[in-house]
Amino acid sequence: MKGKTLTFTILSVLFALGVVSCGEVKRGEYAKGTASIFCDDGFRTILDEEIGVFEYTYPESSIIPFYMSEQACIDSLLADQTQSIIVTKELTPEQIKFMKSKYKRVVRTNCIAVDAVALIVNKKNPVQSLSVEEVGDLLNGRLTHWNQLAGADTTAIKLVFDNAGSSTVSYLRDKFLPKGASISDKTNSFAQETNAQVFDIVKKDPDAIGVISVSWLGDDLSAAKNVPMDKKMEDYQNQTDTIAATLTDEVNIIKISNPNPDNDYSLVAYKPYQAYIATGEYPLYRKVYMISTAPNSTLLHSFYTFITGFVGQKIISKTGILPYHMNPRVVQLVDRNAGKK
DSSP: OOOOOOOOOOOOEEOOOOOOOOOOOOSSSSEEEEEEEEEGGGGGGHHHHHHHHHHHHHHTTEEEEEEOHHHHHHHHHHTOOEEEEEEOOOOOHHHHHHHHHHHHOOEEEEEEEEEEEEEOOOTTOOOOOEEEHHHHHHHHTSSSSSTTSSSSOOBBBBEEESOOOHHHHHHHHHHHHHOOOOOOTSSSSSEEHHHHHHHHHHHTTTEEEEEEEEEGBBHHHHHTTTTTTHHHHHHHOOSOOOOHHHHBBSSSEEEEEEOOGGGOOOOOEOOOHHHHHHHHHHEEEEEEEEEEOOOOSSSHHOOOOOOHHHHHHHHHTTSEESSSOOOEEEEEOOOOTTTTO
């Protein structure tokens, strides 16, 4: 993804990162029964909604989610304790070979979304933007106090993550730290158990920077929880409307710039809106995969097909991250803080 400079008050962008969506799941024996799926906690809000809509559509089905660290999800799949996981890493060729030889499992991997890792701060915090280089300095312990970023506050910066084995921690460690290093080695960092806890700490603590999946920050899906399921289904099945995504205003979401030769060393910083994830102008993004070893004609394979189909992908669009399998559509992104001082 190469960055392009966009300057819109209300942004519209055509995107087609995926190709053809899978067909609808047929009613019948394939959508009956009970099955489990293991998922990185960063994508809890997405999976909860996907399951709710799937079970409403197929009332004889029951999908039981287990939320844990990304590595625990992968380990559980390799131990054949589940046949479906949602993570940000593909299995290695060796792992795929192992599943086939030991358990006679065929591994299917499908990219279902492009997620952004967001940095959030308390509403009272004056820091509005960071560069990719500054993010690296934070994670390597070269930026440790708030006065190094803005103002005269000499308080130490607190970095707050979800659990140490999460996909967000893994992504930032691999992107910014030397091989074998840990974020906690040189930083004033605190691990929580869930993204929800990270969000709550930042709402209360002006000295904290939270690291979180942007799917936890989308207001559209939060608002949808108060809408009756039959009304939500009308929206999810509507193929002609415009998708709108708004991000929460309960915390401040830090803009990120990425000066480099491809964008003429632009200092323009971006929030993790879908449009900027699609163009790569918001630089902290990664793919989200659904990995399944479930055979055809099983409940989990039907659910796998559902998530990559139109309705499943539209649910993802409501979270604020970018659905991977969508027909070309217009995406409107509204910053509710635009114009506010």
